[in-house]
Structures are given as structure tokens and as C-alpha cells.
Amino acid sequence: MILHELIAYETLRLVWWLLLGVLLIGFAVTDGFDLGTNMLLPFAGRNDLERRVIINSVGPVWEGNQVWLILGGGAIFAAWPQLYAVSFSGFYLAMFAVLVPLILRPVAIKFRSKHEDAGWRARWDWTLFVTGLVPSLIFGVAMGNVLQGVPFRLAPDMHIFYEGSFFGLLNPFALLCGLVSLAMLVMHGSAWLQLKAEGAVAQRARSYGSAAALLTLVLYALAGLVLWFWIDGYRVTGALPTGGPSNPLLKTAAHQPGAWFANYASQAWLWAVPGMGLAGALLAFLAMRMRRAGIALLASALGIAGIILSVGVSMFPFILPSSFDPRASLTVWDSSSSHLTLFVMLVVTAIFIPLIVAYTSWVYKVLWGKVDADAIRDERGHAY
Template sequence: MELPIDYMTLRVIWWLLMGVLLIGFAIMDGYALGTLATLPFVAKTDEERRAVINTVSATWEGNQVWLILGGGAIFAAWPFVYAVSFSGFYLAMFLVLSALILRPVGFKYRSKRPGKAWRNNWDWALFVGGFVPALVFGVAVGNVLQGAPFSLDSDLRITYHDQFLGGLLGLFSPFTVLCGLTSVAMLLLQGATWVSLKIEKGALRDRAITYGVYAALAVIVLFALGGVYLAYGGLGFKVVGDIAADGPSNPRNAEVVKEAGAWLLNYGKYPWMIAAPVLGFVGALLALLGLKIKADPWAFIGSSIGVLGIIGSVGVSMFPIILPSTVDARSSLLVWTASSSHTTLFIMLGVTLVFLPIVLLYTAWVYKVLFGRIEVKALKTNPDLY
């Protein structure tokens, strides 16, 4: 049976949807990660820390949906990507999940006892739950850009090479650390703009704004350094030869070679793609301006635009490559060679068109209901607050 959408178009649609889910997670759960990463520094007293925690306590669980959907989309739409990345970066993912587990545990146990040491320890646990995922996610993106040491044999079995301590320490290099710091700064900005939007006016909000200004400046500088590194640091991959964009999925049907500066070739081939890095800088500048003049909604919107632009820049720079191999040119994973079947992508697209709007509408309704600032005095009168 001939499907109404051709295979090539479906692959591009699912590449875009994967980007949407990753950006959605970075924006929606990113402010929770960034908020917790600033917790020990922005809030000075126990009441202030409780107030900061309660800016995210009502919404963080729902925001996890974006992470689950992203993982599910990779599993269903890009099975080769899922198999290679989840097996090769297993310890890094375990580290992220361990840190994320600290978040709900910290929320529930922090106020169970009144002792200062008890609460301070849980505050630092919440900090780890915000900072570590932000850092590791950025490091992971850096490793995708510099390539992973894997190969696929003729039966498509995966082999990883040069994996020191299970690949965990091997993930860290000067460039990947730069990407990790960019991710941390980006989510700290997202968290600071969220706190300034949700906390009542006063000293606590002012401190969040101050940290947000520093984070915005760091985003601009680090993102620019990342671009310079891609241009002159010897990184980059490109596809060699012709590939049937509507052909069967087999990673070994394409060849990818390493070439310095190749990640920037798409901007000459498709000039409209320059919009992604421009949005990264414009969003950070808008957030910086919004924080300076205390226009909280505009600061948060600007930060979110910056997230969209920074993550979008990675996607458009790499297209059509998803994960290049540094040890075997024919094992690299591409949009055209690593997807599920034509029928599978079509059926999943139909399901997505039904359920994704429901998720978006429900999320919008939740935020409408929970709209408003957290007041410190409410911590003493509202039993629903942590």
C-alpha cells in the first residue's frame, strides 16, 4: 500500500519532531534544573529556599514528560541511534538518572525535620539534581559533535572502542567541557528568569536577577566560543557521495568523513539555517535586557528563545548526520539511514498528531491554573507547599 507521505519527508518530519521534544525538555524542565542549581546561592534563609523550591514543585513532574517522550521518540523512530547512544553512554545516563532521582526525594524529605544540617544537606542534594544533568546533557551534545568511537559490523552489531572506565571519563575533553558549561549557563539563565517571574518582589528576586545577568553573559560568551571552536578547532564531519534519502535504513549504506570546519558547511548551503545561532544570541540578549529592566515575562521568553536557538544550531549544523563515528566512516548514523521503516514512521506520526496537542493543551491549562508569584508568608499558611 502506498502511503500518502513519502519516506524522505517522514524522516525529515521525525528529525524535526525529535528536535522539538529535546527543545521542549530543555525549556520546560530546564528551568527546574536551573532553579535547583541556583538554590544554595540565590536563597539565603530556610524560608527563601522553601520559596524557591515551591516555584518548581508543582510543575516539575509534568515537565518530565518531555524527557520520556524524547527517549521514546528516539527508541521508536531512530532505533539505531537509540541502540548506539544508550549502550555507549550508559554510565553517563546512569549518572543523570541518579541525579534526577535526588530531586523528588529532596522535595519530599527536606522539610521532614527542622534541623539546619538536615535541610542544608538536602538543599545540596537538590543542587546536584539540577547541576549534574545540566552539565552531562551538554557534555553529551559535545560528544555527538566530535563523534563517538563506535563501529557496526556487517550484521549491524555495535562495538565501542577506547572506552576508559566504561566511557564515562572518555566523554570529557576540552570541547565537550565547553559544551557542558554552555548547557549549565543556559539552564541557569532559564532557572533565574523563572525564579524572577515566580517569586514575590524583594531581595530574593533581586538576587535571582543578578545571577541571571551573569548567566546570560556567560551564555553569550560560551556559545560564541563554541562557534569559534567548530570553525577552527578541527571538528566536523560531512557525507561523501550520494545517498538515497528514500532508501532502506542501513547505516552502512553511507560514508561520513571527518573534515575540519565541516559542521559550518550547511550555513553556506542553506542560508536560512543561520537563523538558529542568531536566535541563540538574540534570546540571551533579550533575557539579559529583560532582567536588567525587571521585565520578568520578557526575560523568560528571551531565555527560552535562546534555548531554542542554541539547541537548534546543533541540529541544523549536523543535518543530515545524527551521530558520526570516529573509527569507521561507514558506521555513522544519518537521517536517511538510521530511521525506522516507512510504515512505522507514518503510524507514529498519526499517533503524535492526536496526542501531542493534548499534552500541549493540558500543559497550558496547568500553567494557567498555577499562574502567580510565590509569597514567603504563604509558606506558613498553605499546607500544600513544601
């Protein structure tokens, strides 16, 4: 037997679907508090020193946190090439709108304190605000469009035709999902600032974070109700071999009201996943009010994980449904790389992901503790 055949093709596909979820959650939980603190910068910091405290809370770690985004993009490219092709062509302008702020963020962090001029620093502060706001909003908008279906079709030779437009992505439900993302990441950034800052900065972060946690709770519940009553889901109407070839056109699929809740109806225990999203936001709110910063950060991370996982659980086995031609929708079982590719990538992942987690954990351990405002004022430690 060939080595890669020791693990069934359908098992590898399921494992890589789970890994994709892990990488998305890893990015949202780590780089999420970077984006959240950027959005809070002009509000939680009222003077130059306070804003430098906020920037220095994420300055040593944001680059490592962004590795999860790179890993996620690489996983999609290697394990789900059709998903990569459709999303990177259909969402090209949206991704460009995300990448520009992510490129500007390190520029703003590095250059902000190069001059003493108040106007210079204020412009970079608002630049950092935008670099947090825009990606956070667009990530949520993208998720809302995926739940509604993306207007693409596949030719018999698998050539992709995207039939939508950038402004078509900005529909009411997608914008609602964008607001969920904004509130969720502001909550997470606030919890991080309460853990890393002291005094007035931590107090303001607590106030903003409490409001954001309640908004996350309300907006996420509202999005769920809208999805249930007004947004059609998708279902496979014919046979779908789990170990078959990667050709989405071999199946039949159709729109169906309430289809995104079919998995919960068949497996009641799955309701624990959206429940985790709601419970995490509620616990984060309570922990912030009780001034338990560590618990608030863990709770907000739990809420983020539950919210992201609930999308995957609702859509399974769909990864990217097509609103233009449901038959072309990409699923876990018909849009992956080959059996051998998935196996080799799994071996590589099993080696390097633990190394990345171990190194990241070590970095956080070394850099743990409150940001010292006096050290920043005295320019000790090369502070930003």
C-alpha cells in the same frame, strides 16, 4: 495504495528529525528552569523560608515538565532505533549519572521539610543543587561529544561496538559545551524565579541570571569558534538515497574540517538559527536588567531553542557521527525505523502531543502567579 505510502518515506524521516528537535527543546525549556532553580537554591535563598519559596516555585510543575524527557527517549526508541542502541550503550554510565540525580530530585523535594533540623534541610538543599548541576553539565557534555563524533563501529549484521570510555567523554570541547549548558539553564532558572518570586529572592535571581546570560552569550560564541577552527566535521562522500533502506554501511563518509558549517554556506538564511541563540541570551540579559521577568523568560527560552537547533542544523543530515568509522555514522536517511512504523507513530503523535500541550498549558494557567511566602510560613496549601 497502502495508507502509509501517502507520505513519502523521506518526508517521514525529515518530520521525525524535526519532532526529535521539538521534544529536546521542549524538555530543555520546561525542565530547564527546574534544573536552573535547583542550582540557584543555595545562593538565591539565604534562609529556610526563601529556599522554600524557590522549591515551591517549581514544586507543582516539575513532574509534568519531565514528561518531555520521557517523550524524547520514547521517540528515539521508536523512530531511531539505531541511535537509541548506540547512545544508550556508549553513553550508559553518563546516562546513569543523569538518572541518579533525576531520581534524587523528587526525594529531596518531598523529604526536605519533613524535619525542622537545619542540618537536615541544608543537606537536602545541597542535594537539590547537585541534581540540577550534574544533569545540566552532562547534557552539554553529551552534545559536545556528538559534534566531535562518537567512537563506535557497526558490524555487517548491524551489531554495535563502542570503542570509547566514560572518561574519554570528558574532553576539553565537550566540557566547554557542558559550561554552555550550565550557564544557559541557570539563566533560564533565574528568569523563572524572577517571575515567580518576590523581594530578595527575585533580586538575587536577577543578579545571578544577568551574569549567566552574559556567560551563555560568551561561551556559546566561543564554542562556535572552537568548532569552526579546531573540530573536524563530517560529510557524506557518496550517494545517499533519502528513501533508501536503514543501513548506514551503504554510504561513504569522511572527516572534513569546517564541515559543520557547510549547511550555513549553502543556505545563508540558516545563520538566523545560531543568531537566535545569541539574540535570546542578550535579550534575556537586557530584560533582566530592566526587571521585565516575563520577557526575560521568553527570551531565555528563545536562546535555548536557538542553541539546540543550531546543533541539529550544523550536523544535518548526520544524527550521530562515528569518529571510529565515519561510514558507520547515523544519518536522517539511513538509521530510521520502517516506513510503516514512522507513519503509525506520526498518527499517534498528532493525537497525543496536542493533548499534552493543552493539559500542560491549563496546569500553568491554574498555577500562575507569585509564590506566597506568607502561605508557606503558615503551612497553607500543603507547601513544600
